[in-house]
Amino acid sequence: MEDIIDKGYAERVSDDSYISEHVNYIPHHAINNPKKPGKIRVVFDCQAKFRDKSLNDYLLKGPDLTNALVGVLCRFRKERVAFICDIEKMFYQFHVNVEHRDYLRFLWWRNGNCDSKPQEFRMTVHLFGTGSSPGCSNFALKQAAKDHEKDFGTVVSNFIQKDFYVDNGLTSVSSVSEAIDLISKSKELLLCCGIRLHKFLSNSAEVIESIPCHDRAEGVKNLDLTIDDLPTERALGIEWCIESDAFRFRIKLSDKPLTRRGILSIISSIYDPLGFISPLQEICRLxxxxxxxxxxxxxxxxQRWRDELFKIETLKIDRCFKPDGFGTVVSVGIHNFSDASTFGYGECSYLRLVDANQRVHVSLVMSKSRVTPLRAITIPRLELTAAVVAVNVNLLKKN
Known part of the structure; x- marks a missing residue:
């Protein structure tokens, strides 16, 4: 909290400020992320109600400008050289109009002295927790890319507009030089707007070496890139083994009751947005x-399924659609296969590449599975439903 105040994200409210009906106080608490020991996040509860109304009840979310998760991940797999990055405190980079800041007031004891009278502060920037923050921040980020497109180029502008999922940016390019140039220009463009890109990580040691140490991800700051293996990091929640450049799964199961709720909780704990596993939840039919x-x-x-689940940890999915040594691509095709049965229906999407030497390579892009509804439905109708799923998935990959 002291950091928030010192950096100007919050400002002191003078004692003689007039308190009108257009003032709102937000409760807050600390969250400690077990995956980031020692790092505490301040969370403001904008859902807290006073007289049956909360701040979020009055805020408009606006249009959903967040890029599709599947689309961002698919583009991340296009080329051999990949990198990920992060916007530092994204919501805090965009200011709130002065006339609206009194809705973001809170109480705090400076220097941790809880025996003294609490002081009043108000946020000057958008909060993590207000319903309008994602829409405002995404709009401002995309607008910044559009405003500076002439100065930094279409490639840089498209990266910022299309390859960020909220504050996480990830993309892939065909060469190391392209990656270094894209990183440099993206940092410069956003810095013009007071936005800092950091926590860079790449599967190329040469790309990492081109980035200042303070802008690298924590996992590679102290590595000797000439001898040390690159770590495993999360790319939008997916385990990315950077050294082998492959996606993997890490299974952590907790004890749950042998009920429909408990079993579905375990199945849902496996984060798999691209459907590499797609377990068919037959329990739903009960x-x-x-x-x-x-x-x-x-x-x-x-019990047998649960015991064998850990075998998934040995599974590796190549991040890049192109294998090593694959030549210049001359033909690209997407093939969507759908099918249905009395138990379930779904689809699988494959990318077929042909290079200049007429070599063919096929990669699984993603899949979707669904449980057949309990009510009686004919197989032809289920197959049409599966085809609709295939069409929707195909559209999703383009966003």
């Missing part, structure tokens, strides 16, 4: 309550 114990005849099957 006509039982959420907290009813599943039938005994399903227990051995469930």
């Amino acid at each position: 006509n039982t309550g959420w907290d009813d114990v599943i039938p005994e005849d399903l227990l051995p099957r469930w």
